[in-house]
Amino acid sequence: MMRENIKKLYANMRKKTSVSMETYRIIQETYREMTGQPMIKCRTQAFYNIMARIPVFIEKGDILAGNGAACPGGLEIDYANGIWNRYEIDELKKDGYGFYGDEEELFKLNESVPPYGLNDGIAEVLSEDSFLMPFLRSGMALVKWEGLEHGRQTLQCGAQGGLNLTPAQALVCLDYESALKTGLEEMMNQCDREMEKLSFETTEEYDRYIYIKCMKKSLEGICLYAERMADLAGKMAKTETDEGWKAQLLQMEEICRRVPRYPARTFREAVQMYWFIFLTVACPNVALGMGRLDQIFYPYYKKDIEAGRITDEDVLELFELLRIKDYHLGTIQSKDNRDQTNGEAKWHNIVIGGVKPDGSDAANPLSYLILKALRECPGAHPTVTLRVAESTPEDLLEMGLECVRMGLSMPAFVGDKSYIKYLTINGVDIKDARDYVLTGCIDVNLPGKSRTMTACMFVTPMCLDVFLNHGIKDGMVLGHDAGDLDQWTDYEEFEAAFKDEFKYFIYLMSQYCNLMITSMQRNFPEPVKTAFMYRGIEDGIDYQIKQMPFENAGVICPVGLVNLGNALYAVKKLVYEERKVTLSQLKAAMDANWKGYEDLQKMCLEAEKYGNDIDGVDKMVGDMYACFDEYCHEMKCVTGTIYRSSAVSIFGHAPGGAMTGATPDGRFCGETLADAGASPMRGQDVNGPLAVIRSAIKIPQDSYQAVLFNMKFQPAAVRDDRDLSKLAAMIRTYFSYGGKHIQFNIVDEKELLDARVHPENHEDLMVRVAGYSAYYVQLTQRLQDEILARTQNEAVR
Incomplete structure (x- = not known):
């Protein structure tokens, strides 16, 4: 049963928040003071200054120290996502949000140092006549570029709860388990030992020294933040009249004096240390793995339970606090x-x-107990x-x-x-493979030993749309002109021609992803996160740059492959097997969005569809999954490896469908695509759930990093x-x-x-x-x- 303190905190969980500019102000001031300094030093100092200066608070009943903003339930303005102007702040207030601090100061800050976003590194190597610009403008990469000035960021501003300054959103899970056992003091000592080994005989050693020094500074910042929380807890305890809450504050002070500087000894210390690391290192990244919590915390739980220091109710309280915070x-x-x-x-x-x-x-x-906390x-x-x-x-x-x-x-x-x-x-060792975690949606990674830097959505039915339109999308030449649509005498010839173009579009996607990865590597070093990754301190190289034990930096996510498979099956059946329509006639119907061609659309809709355990169309869908995966593996990633595939659409099936014309499966122009990866097109699975399951297992899933199924x-x-x-x-x-x-x-x-x-x-x-x-x-x-x-x-x- 939920404890009273949790009830009160939970009741406030979904109230409208206040937007704070504290981290934004600290970062702006830091960057202004460090004008001309290398980015690695600017970002490190900004992180340290946030740890040292952001206002801290403790809400009554909250026994887990540390918050993602300067005010209860607040959000910090995200430095990397643009500018909050007067219009945006006025609209925010109209929508019921408060503002923590003087917004006039925000406008002054915006004038002093303009925000630095992810676009800066990408646009530098592009021009309006670049071979990539039609692709970026088309929306095939889901986010539709308006041009170089705005780039891929359609946001004008953003606010995020969190203390870090991380615009890049790599899918990663830190090695929390090792950190809990080691403690940050020993990690800082390790930084000193590594720096002492360097002799400055190469530029690489010089770079490593600077990087390791920045890692140590970042770790010092996390420890400083914990000490500030300890100071506050102790100060509050001196004037607290509620003896029960006073005892909790004193215990919090004692714990925060110890962790994360030293290894966790008890379950509560382990959860508190974990939260300090996750909060300060991870956020505001909205896609970060929290890890295998039942495995990470179990040794501390077992020891405390056996010693009688903790009960399951105590554990449940901490897990519920983790959810709320x-x-x-x-x-x-x-x-x-x-x-x-x-x-x-x-x-x-x-x-x-x-x-x-x-x-x-x-x-x-x-x-x-984690499921009970959820319940x-x-x-x-x-x-x-x-x-x-x-x-x-x-x-x-x-x-x-x-x-x-x-x-x-x-x-x-x-x-x-x-x-x-x-x-x-x-190539992953079986022991490491068994310890996998999920980051992002359901994307697989190894704690501390791998990371996905791009998991970009690729709208696959648009490839067929452009192919049938002779390489043109919205008046732009995006691909190649395949010529007369009725030139192919059988389906195999047609499919081969389409697959050539399909592979070309995947190549363009990989080039765009390479630009994003390069921009992240060069413009957004992350020494604090690297410290918690495999051999982070020993190697002294940013985790975004070096190759990891499992290398999966570049991942491309197909959106609408089920629609594409259904569409190609309809072409095969109606055009080449039953000869009921020519391909050019089918294209004319799609160009008209089926208006005046309702009988033809009916035939297309009545063609067998994936999700009903029908081998012909299921095989077509499975073949397209295999084809996409094969082509991804042929694309070179800037990290020196290959691209990988992950069939997760997030919510990309809605905007992806909105940008895609009518397709041969009978779908209307702009209609939302099939969701997830293995899910049928909604309403087209009519033979029950087990038939859907039997269709889904015909997709070659082992070679995909993830295949989402709703x-x-x-x-x-x-x-x-x-x-x-x-x-x-x-x-x-x-x-x-x-x-x-x-x-x-x-x-x-x-x-x-x-x-x-x-x-x-x-x-x-x-x-x-x-x-x-x-x-x-x-x-x-x-x-x-x-x-x-x-x-x-x-x-x-």
Whole structure:
């Protein structure tokens, strides 16, 4: 049962926040003072100054020290995402947000040093007549460039809860476990030892010395922040009359004097140290792995339980606080983006279950307590993902499904078999592979030993759209003119011509991603994050630059591959096998958006569709997945390796579809594409959930870093425990055949419809969008429509 202090903090969790400019002011002042200094030194000093100067506070009942902003529940303005002007601040106030501090000071700061965003490094090597500009303007990379002046950032401004200054959003999980065992004092001593080894005989040694020195300075900043929290707790305790709260403050002071400087000894010290590292290093990155918390904390839990120092209720309180405090690490964007927001998406992913590095089952009491914290303290963030192995206890799997049945839209479920195989076939040692975590949506990484620097959305049906339009999109020459559309005598000739162009567009995508990675490497060094990565201090090289034990810096995510497979199957069947229409006639119908060609559209819609366990079309979809993966592997990444594939669309299927013309599967121009990776086009799976499962396992998933799969059930379909057992069996079957991921929305369509009309009555209604959860009423109408239209299964059979 939720403790009283948690109840009060949870009640305030979703109240409108105040926007603070404290980190923005500190960074601006630092950059102004350090004009002309190398970026590595500017960013390091700015981070240290934030740790030293940002106002600190402790809310009554909050026994976990450290907050992501200068005021309770606040958000800090993100330095890297543009300028907050008077219009934006006025609109923010109209929307009910407060402002912490004097906004007039913000305008003065904007005039002194302009913000430095990710575009700066990319636009420097582009011109308006660059071969990449038509591609960037087309929207095939999902974000549509308006030109060099605005680049890829459509935001005018952004605010994020967090203390760091990290514009680049790499998918990464720090090695929290080693840090908890080592302590930051020893890490700083290690920095000293490494610097003493250097002799300055090469420029590389000079660079390493500067970098390691910056890592030490950053670690000192984190320790200073913890000491400031200790000072505040001690000061508050001196005047506190509530003896219970006074005792908590004194304990907090004692803990913050020790961690993160020294290794954690107890469960509470471990959670506090973890939170200091996650808060200060990770944020405002909205896509950072929280790691395998049931594994990281279990040794401390076991020791304290055996010594009688802690109870499960104490542990639950700390896990619930983690949920509440992470929820506040949110974002606010510009007015236009708030109007188009897709649920304040964030990917702080807690992973539980699975197997240990030695292959034994990893479930322990903390696995269950993390789910219990989710159940008692629900919220859209952070997400929870349950790794499912053959050995996973049935009651843990069903407890996860019970959370979903309650309408919490999580945990998500991933299959150990396929994830571990993916890593081992790419050269990862089996012990490391078994210790994988999920970052971003469900993207696999190794704690401290890998990172994904680009996971960019690539709108695959647009490739066919452009190909059929002779390489032209919106009047721009984007690809090559394939000539007369009726020149190919059979489907194989047509497919070969299309695949050549498909590969070319993937090449353009890889070039764009290479620019982004290079900009991140050169303009946004991250010594503080590097310190918590594999051999970070020993090597003295930014984790974004050096090759990692598992190298997956460059990842491309296909959006709408199911639509593309369905479309190519319709072309094969109607044009080349049944000869009911020519390709040029089909294109004319699509150009008219099917107006006047309704009979032809009906034929296209009636062609077999993926998701019904029909081999012909399922094979086509599977072949396109294999083709995309093969072409990605042929593209060179600037880190010296290859590009990898990850089938997650996030919410890209909505804007991706909006920018794509009509397609041969009968889809209208602008219509939202199929969601996720293995999900059918909504409404086109008509043979039940098991048929969908059988279609999904025909996709070659082992070679993909992730393959996201959504399913939707009526609440009546999981009414009792027998239904949950059936659903659990279905999950295990899917994973046994190589499925990577599955997640569920269990919600009544009537409630979704009523939430559209009366959003004030459904503010707590959560849905699973992609690899994240969101409050339904915060989604765009387009995305609400898409979720509503997903096939709703009435039974698990």
